[in-house]
Amino acid sequence: MKRFIIATAAATALCSATLHAQTSGARAGAPAAGATAGAAAPATGRRAAIVTDTARARQLFVSKDPADLDGCGANCDRNIASRKAVDSVYAARAKGVMDFQMVTYKSRVDGLEIPAYLFSPLVKKSTKHAALVWVHGGVHSNWGADMWPFVRDAIQRGYVVIAPNYRGSTGYGNDFHLKIDYGGKEVDDALSAVDYLKTVSYVDMDRLGMMGWSHGGFITAHNLFRDEQPFRAGAAIVPVTNLFFRLSDHGPSYQRDYAAEEGIQGLPFEKIEEYIKRSPVFQTENLKVPMLVHVATNDCDVFFREDQQFVYTLRALKPDLAETKIYINPPQGGGGCGHTFSRRVNKAGTERDDSPEQIDSWNRTWTFFEWNLRPKSEIRKDNQEWKKDPKVANPRGPVPPL
Numbered sequence: 001m002k003r004f005i006i007a008t009a010a011a012t013a014l015c016s017a018t019l020h021a022q023t024s025g026a027r028a029g030a031p032a033a034g035a036t037a038g039a040a041a042p043a044t045g046r047r048a049a050i051v052t053d054t055a056r057a058r059q060l061f062v063s064k065d066p067a068d069l070d071g072c073g074a075n076c077d078r079n080i081a082s083r084k085a086v087d088s089v090y091a092a093r094a095k096g097v098m099d100f101q102m103v104t105y106k107s108r109v110d111g112l113e114i115p116a117y118l119f120s121p122l123v124k125k126s127t128k129h130a131a132l133v134w135v136h137g138g139v140h141s142n143w144g145a146d147m148w149p150f151v152r153d154a155i156q157r158g159y160v161v162i163a164p165n166y167r168g169s170t171g172y173g174n175d176f177h178l179k180i181d182y183g184g185k186e187v188d189d190a191l192s193a194v195d196y197l198k199t200v201s202y203v204d205m206d207r208l209g210m211m212g213w214s215h216g217g218f219i220t221a222h223n224l225f226r227d228e229q230p231f232r233a234g235a236a237i238v239p240v241t242n243l244f245f246r247l248s249d250h251g252p253s254y255q256r257d258y259a260a261e262e263g264i265q266g267l268p269f270e271k272i273e274e275y276i277k278r279s280p281v282f283q284t285e286n287l288k289v290p291m292l293v294h295v296a297t298n299d300c301d302v303f304f305r306e307d308q309q310f311v312y313t314l315r316a317l318k319p320d321l322a323e324t325k326i327y328i329n330p331p332q333g334g335g336g337c338g339h340t341f342s343r344r345v346n347k348a349g350t351e352r353d354d355s356p357e358q359i360d361s362w363n364r365t366w367t368f369f370e371w372n373l374r375p376k377s378e379i380r381k382d383n384q385e386w387k388k389d390p391k392v393a394n395p396r397g398p399v400p401p402l
Helices: 002-028 054-060 073-094 145-156 174-178 185-191 193-197 215-224 243-255 272-277 280-286 304-317 356-372
Strands: 099-106 113-120 129-135 160-164 203-213 233-237 291-296 322-327
Touching: 073 099, 073 145, 073 174, 099 193, 113 145, 113 193, 129 145, 129 185, 129 193, 129 215, 145 160, 160 193, 185 193, 185 215, 193 203, 203 215, 203 356, 215 233, 215 280, 215 291, 233 356, 243 304, 280 304, 291 304, 291 356, 304 322, 322 356
Parallel strands: 129 160, 129 203, 203 233, 233 291, 291 322
Antiparallel strands: 099 113, 113 160
């Protein structure tokens, strides 16, 4: 309501200014004394004044004042109850299947306490486990119960998973909700999960990966493009990549949720450098570790017209590091479009509801991580052996005689 009041005031001011301009213009354009009646007024080259459409002004108005950001309001209590229900679902399903803990850690950027889920195999390896920082999507959302089949797959493959509910996530009250920082401090919140993993004795810190879908893919991409790089590889599926394009494509109703954030306070044309910094598509030249990206042409959230910019840029600038695939019109998942094509689950959320595209995407994803997060002891140290005697270069032993 506050926005509409402000918008109406702004529109009223615009109308007043317009009417003043019209009146002044009429006076300025009046025939001089003694002029012939009906004679044409001298051409000024000016466009006729436009009367402001106040309804359209209200529709387009986007505040840049953080005080105008919506909190979770009447939904706060419901969100907290929903999140607690998810906690219970994981605690119940994990029994006898995996270790499940609810943990917290401090964000590197400002010390904010970040809640997270920690999943790990029941039987720990003596050689330690590779770990994934797995980031939820949805911006104002959290790690949902429908992620169960996928995290279970990861644990069965021997990974440790930490899933942070970064600032702005739902289910932790209004203050936490309003700390949202789209492409800013939330990126540090997810990165700071690495600091918690350092305290877990069975995690191999030389074998860390990051992954996420949608907004989680956006945060993953940001972290993979940083100079400080604890990750060996990462996967961004149907990721948000270009905030200039996204805010334009989704319009004022979407812009109002984010443009007034304390760290932004403006639309893209007002804060060009800030939006460049917060858009992964402009950071692709910084990629130094392998990255997997899967997108769908029928995505109705992160439209393909946004993601194709990212895919084509990666293919052009980082062909040796980026593994990309475009899925053509895959069967839709939850939410009604290709945005969730690889996250299809049954109604109970307990099993994957596989389509050929979902199976293919997951097979590629797990193969990608199995290869890139393999123990360093399995990586051949001398990559120049091929230049030497082939008997030395052949890992299976001497070359048989011809």
